[in-house]
Amino acid sequence: MMRILMAGDTHGDASHVRHLLSVAQLQRCDRIFVLGDFGYWEHTGEGRNFLNRVDIHADLKDIPIYFLDGNHDKTSLLLENYDKSTQFQDGEGFLLVREYVRYARRGLTWIWDDVEFIALGGAYSVDKQWRLDREAKSGLPESLWFPEEEMTDEEMNEILEELDGRSVDVMLAHDKPRSSNPDWNRKDFLECLPNQDRLQAAVQALRPVLYLHGHLHFRYTGQAVYPIEKMSGGYMGECRVEGLDCNTRDQDFTTGRTVPDLSASWYVLDTDDVKKMIEEREKW
DSSP states (O other): OEEEEEEETTTTTTHHHHHHHHHHHHHTSEEEEEEEEOOTTTTTTHHHHHHHHHHHHHHHHHHEEEEETTTTHHHHHHHHHHOOOOGBOOOOOOOEEEEEEEETTTOOEETTTTTTEEEOOOOOOOTHHHHHHHHHHOOOOSSSSOTTSOEEEHHHHHHHHTTTTOSEEEEEEESOOOOOSSSSOOOOOOGGGHHHHHHHHHHHHOOOOOEOOOOOOEEEEEEEEEOTOOOSSHHHHHHEEEEEOOOOOOOOOOOOEEEEEEEEOOOOOOOOOOOHHHHHHHHH
16 A cells, blocks of 8 residues: 655645645655646746755655646756756656655656556646736746646657557646536636647546646546447546645635635545555446
């Protein structure tokens, strides 16, 4: 059995990461995985300070922190800095950003406790124009908005071709798949849909039993559905979707009150539970 504390967007908030480390310890989790918008801004002093502080706190707890990229992580710089030598890779293919901070590049697959995972990052920024306007005023292009924020069709096709029909058990992403339907969705603009369609295609091709993501800043449990090829009667496959909140909840959309809800920002993934989900699916 392995217990992993899955976390929504941390947005460069070291105090929230410290909270997650305490939760991981209380929940008997031996690692944390942040589902994008981690706060990789190593082009700024603030970003470098965040990484250094997180590394120190994770070291003190002896709990490594893994992350995939969100639309607000400068992924191009991350790859330029760390995806150039085997000295920055651990034995599972993660990039060592710091000793206790590890990045899962897009399309990376790995196995923890006989459960196979895949990481798929990126999303569309609904505040793209605001960020571009701020960059224009500062004269610092690609400091707030990053052209690589979304996965491309070519990138997704290459990942799926490399897997060559193989299924995975758990899909970790920043964005939601198109077919999941949260009660509230602040990222449902037309510009958001192509990336969600790519992730939907990955769900259909890889057939995970569990899909976890951040990005929406909203906690929900739902399903992603997809047609099963070569089966008659319109049979639909499905996987459970867990969407996680971010480091702070700006507003409670039920009561209208402004209140933090930190418990909505994390989820304990127990690999034994995933194995039971796999067994149930195989009965069908």
